[in-house]
């Protein structure tokens with residue numbers, strides 16, 4: 001596991017949930033995590049470059065500061081498909097690993113995460129770039145709390 005991956009991953013879930021709530025047609029696509037930054041792409045007909053980066057960042061950090069516990073569980077796909085978006089899970093998969101940020105968001109993910117949002121630190125959105133037709137890439141990093 002890369003040093004900051006759990007923090008970046010968990011921050012990415014929070015950002016994705018906020019974008020999906022704000023932009024009705026937004027769908028989370030490709031994600032990638034490097035040593036010190038991460039990126040996530042969204043598909044949307046809206047121009048996501050018009051979003052206010054500072055405002056979004058504040059919304060993510062507001063959730064982080066709630067110190068929400070993060071629960072990981074393995075569930076039968078049929079059991080959770082009503083409450084969790086399974087579009088990114090292949091059809092052949094029967095059991096899914098659910099990452100549950102308590103009271104905020106649940107989504108399937110197989111990667112490492114932190115146990116509480118307060119471990120993420122400060123979430124910083126570096127840029128929003130258009131990378132294709134209706135595709136926008138958000139680059140972000142996390143920094144320790146001062």
Ligand SMILES: [Zn+2]
Nearest residue numbers: 009010109111
């Ligand atoms: Zn994840």
